[in-house]
Structure formats: structure tokens, C-alpha cells
Amino acid sequence: MLRPIETKSMQDLVHDQLSEALMAGAFRPGEMLNLNALAQSFGTSLMPVRDAVRRLAADEALVVEPQRGARVRVHTAAEFAEMSELRAELEGDLTERAVRSLDQATRDALLERLEGLLRAEDAPSDFLRLNRDFYFALYAAADRPVTMRLVRSLWQQVGPVITLYLQTESGSDAMQRLADFGQALRSAQAKNARDLRCEQIMRPSAGLLSQYDKVMGTGRQSAVDVVLKSIEVGSGSARRPGRKRRNT
Structure with a gap:
């Protein structure tokens, strides 16, 4: 059966790109x-950008x-700790509901995505994008x-600090938990x-919190820059809109 084709306004398109960039860790905290x-x-003109920024500020992601x-x-x-606890509770519930309701075809498709995520261990930009895509696809099955x-x-x-997870624990531990999942x-x-999903959220969060003031202070920029050096947002990957690419 044919359905109407969904279209998005320029404001929504700009908002979605900035939202994806934030979730993928394409901007530093305080940037x-x-x-x-x-x-x-x-x-675009400034109008859709201002609209997107206003909406993201309402979501507490940006400050105008x-x-x-x-x-x-x-x-x-304290705020990061609370958000981590909320994520564990909400994402844990979505995970359990989704896994209970999956049909075999959807389960197989998700397992294929997971294999791609496991192969992205040495590519931070790919890992972040695939990690988000995998879990959001899983959560969609919960229908919440x-x-x-x-x-x-x-x-x-x-998102702006989630890349620091990679700095707080060994990659092998994270990959093992992913394989267990x-x-x-x-x-x-x-x-x-x-x-397992709750552990995936809370364990690296605890590691980051143990050095949060240092990471978010003088040490923050250098740590994030190492991880985000090659990130780009576009066509599902992450770039940093509004910043010139450095020559290497």
C-alpha cells in the first residue's frame, strides 16, 4: 500500500544534523x-540554525x-552521574522489552549490525556511529x-563527553561486554x-566520574581532540559542522 512521502523542513534537517553530531561526540564540552x-x-540562512540551536538549548544540550x-x-x-543513572534505567528497560519482542528476522539484522560494531574497535568515529545506530535500532523494537x-x-x-569513555577503560573489556551482549x-x-546494557553504561561512567573534574577542566580538550581528530558528520557518519578541517 502506498503511503505519503514524508518531508522535513529545513529547520528539522539542520536540527537533526546538529543533534546527530552531539550524540556522536563531534563537539567538545564547552565548545x-x-x-x-x-x-x-x-x-542555509541563519534562521534554521538559530531554530535548531534554540531547540537543542531547550533540551539542555546547548547554551545560547x-x-x-x-x-x-x-x-x-553530579549531573553527569544522574544522567548516567537515568540512561541505565531507561535504556535497560528498552533493551529488555525489545529483546522479548524481536522476531527472528529483526534479531538477525541486529546481530549483523553488532558484528560491524565489534569490527570497529580501532576506529573511534565508526565505533561511535555504529554504537548509536545499533542501540537505537534495538530500542525501536520496544515501541516506546x-x-x-x-x-x-x-x-x-x-554525547560531547561519551568519547571519553574510550579513555577510562581498556578496549578489550568494552568489547568483551559487547560480545556478551x-x-x-x-x-x-x-x-x-x-x-549487560546497564553495566555498559554505568561502568565506564564510574571510571569517567573518578576523574571528571580533571577531564572536564584543563585535560579535557587534549583528550577529546585525540579521539575526535578525524570525525565527520554526514551520510550517517560524524563531522563537525561549522569548523574548518585541519590539513594533515
Whole structure:
């Protein structure tokens, strides 16, 4: 049966790109965003950029600074801890509901995505994008749109520091937990999958919190720059709109 083709306004397209960039960790905490440069990158006027920034500020992901533009919000350690706990609760619930309801075809497609995620261990930009795509595809099977909106809002806020997860624990530990999650998904162990997802969120969050002030202070920029050196957003990957690419 034919359905109407969905179209998006320019405001929504710009908002979606900035939202994806935030979730993928393409901006540093506290980084200033030049609205004119963003508009030039998008090939739009300032109006849709301002609208997108306003909406993201309402979601607590950005802070509007008159006469300067906007900057990525820097959360306190207590706020980050609370957001991590909320993520674990909400994403754990979505995981359990999704794993219980998956048909075999959807389960197989998700396992294929997971294999791609496991292969992306040495490519931070690919890992971040595939990680988000995999879990959001899984959560969609839970059919909980209100919860999903809350999760997206939380990801927008933690995205700028989520790359620091890679600095707080060994890659082998993270990959092992991911492989364990795949086994739970394959065997439809919904409760085990929930517990593993909560651990995937809370364990690296605890490691980051143990050095949060240092990471978010003088050491923040250098740590993030190492991870984000080659990130780009576009066609599903992550770039940094509004910033010139460095020559290497």
C-alpha cells in the first residue's frame, strides 16, 4: 500500500544534523559554535540554525550566549552521574522489552549490525556511529516513543563527553561486554541483556566520574581532540559542522 512521502523542513534537517553530531561526540564540552559558520556549512540562512540551536538549548544540550552564538553545555559531575543513572534505567528497560519482542528476522539484522560494531574497535568515529545506530535500532523494537525521546535527549547531553569513555577503560573489556551482549541477544535472554546494557553504561561512567573534574577542566580538550581528530558528520557518519578541517 502506498503511503505519503514524508518531508522535513529545513529547520528539522539542520536540527537533526546538529543533534546527530552531539550524540556522536563531534563537539567538545564547552565548545563555542559559530552560527554563521554553521549556516555556511549547511548552505542555509541563519534562521534554521538559530531554530535548531534554540531547540537543542531547550533540551539542555546547548547554551545560547547572546552576541556570541552558542556553546555546548558543560554538566557537573553530579549531573553527569544522574544522567548516567537515568540512561541505565531507561535504556535497560528498552533493551529488555525489545529483546522479548524481536522476531527472528529483526534479531538477525541486529546481530549483523553488532558484528560491524565489534569490527570497529580501532576506529573511534565508526565505533561511535555504529554504537548509536545499533542501540537505537534495538530500542525501536520496544515501541516506546516517549521513552525514546527521553533517551535521545540524554544522548545529546552526554554525547560531547561519551568519547571519553574510550579513555577510562581498556578496549578489550568494552568489547568483551559487547560480545556478551550479543550472546544474550542471540539467545533472547532479555533480563541478561538488560543487566549487560546497564553495566555498559554505568561502568565506564564510574571510571569517567573518578576523574571528571580533571577531564572536564584543563585535560579535557587534549583528550577529546585525540579521539575526535578525524570525525565527520554526514551520510550517517560524524563531522563537525561549522569548523574548518585541519590539513594533515
